[in-house]
Amino acid sequence: MQSLTLRQRVGEDGILHLDVPVGLNDAELEVTITFKKVTPVTTLSEELEWKEFIERTYGSCADDPIVIDDEGISTLLDENMEGVFE
Secondary structure, eight states: OOOOOOOOOOOTTSOOOOOOOOSOSSOOOOOOOOOOOOOOOHHHHHHHHHHHHHHHHTTTTTTSOOOOOTTOSOGGGOOOOTTTTO
């Protein structure tokens, strides 16, 4: 027997939709659902979203590092932006 705790939001239709990965295929399960209303924790949610973003993007520039040197930004990188915002 395994226990799993999820935090989900009930939609405006009053129906709770759950996608629960159980790691089993072609098997019968007995499922018990217990729920309790909780106070939304916006700060925790935002922290988790930020943490997930960092975990997904960490190291994404490893093959193309950003180099900052004493010469600054090259003027060769400037583009003629004339007419772009018309």
